[in-house]
Amino acid sequence: MERFWTRLTVAEQALLRAAGVERDYSRGAVVCREGETTAHVLVVREGLLRVTAATLTGERLLAVRGPGDIVGERSAVDGLPRSATVSASGRTRALVLTAATFTALCRREPGISWAVLGVVVGRQRDADRQRVQISGTATQRVAAVLLDMALQRGIADQGAVPLTQEELAGIAGTSRESLVRVLRSLRSEGIISTGRRVVDIHDVRRLQGYAD
Numbered sequence: 391m392e393r394f395w396t397r398l399t400v401a402e403q404a405l406l407r408a409a410g411v412e413r414d415y416s417r418g419a420v421v422c423r424e425g426e427t428t429a430h431v432l433v434v435r436e437g438l439l440r441v442t443a444a445t446l447t448g449e450r451l452l453a454v455r456g457p458g459d460i461v462g463e464r465s466a467v468d469g470l471p472r473s474a475t476v477s478a479s480g481r482t483r484a485l486v487l488t489a490a491t492f493t494a495l496c497r498r499e500p501g502i503s504w505a506v507l508g509v510v511v512g513r514q515r516d517a518d519r520q521r522v523q524i525s526g527t528a529t530q531r532v533a534a535v536l537l538d539m540a541l542q543r544g545i546a547d548q549g550a551v552p553l554t555q556e557e558l559a560g561i562a563g564t565s566r567e568s569l570v571r572v573l574r575s576l577r578s579e580g581i582i583s584t585g586r587r588v589v590d591i592h593d594v595r596r597l598q599g600y601a602d
Contacts (some may be wrong), residue, residue, distance in 0.1 A: 421484075
């Protein structure tokens with residue numbers, strides 16, 4: 391899915407930069423909490439933001455937002471409390487705009503509004519696809535999540551997916567034990583390798599075969 395920032399023209403990017411302030415967040419810093427009412431929108435410039443939601447058993451990772459992604463646009467539009475907690479996965483820099491400033495720019499600049507709409511539609515498609523994948527096998531779900539992170543989020547065509555095993559299992563909707571078996575199988579075939587808090591993808595095409 392194309393990221394918000396790359397959907398904008400150079401002039402539109404300049405307008406957003408002039409209207410916002412770039413801020414740095416250290417690893418683990420909470421940008422906003424689920425349920426609170428805050429009034430700002432972020433565009434990730436460097437690093438990664440984790441989007442999580444509370445569950446009956448703890449916390450579930452919903453998404454990871456990387457450079458060029460927009461965060462907090464829904465609350466800026468509808469004024470409702472945050473639907474998830476957003477925190478920095480590592481050292482992260484983001485362009486921060488107040489909700490009032492962001493909405494004023496959207497009303498004045500149709501191109502920015504259209505870019506936001508494109509992101510919302512793309513994320514809805516991702517959510518629809520993930521619901522369909524729930525009925526698949528553990529291998530299909532894990533492969534699909536890895537592909538989504540590597541390709542759809544634009545982190546890399548073939549490269550590192552910055553997730554712990556607990557986070558990957560949560561997104562894929564499978565147990566840690568099932569995840570370990572799937573990763574072991576994919577490693578044995580040379581499709582991936584794993585390290586601390588990262589999964590490296592070496593063969594996207596073969597991984598796609600498992601996801602299908």
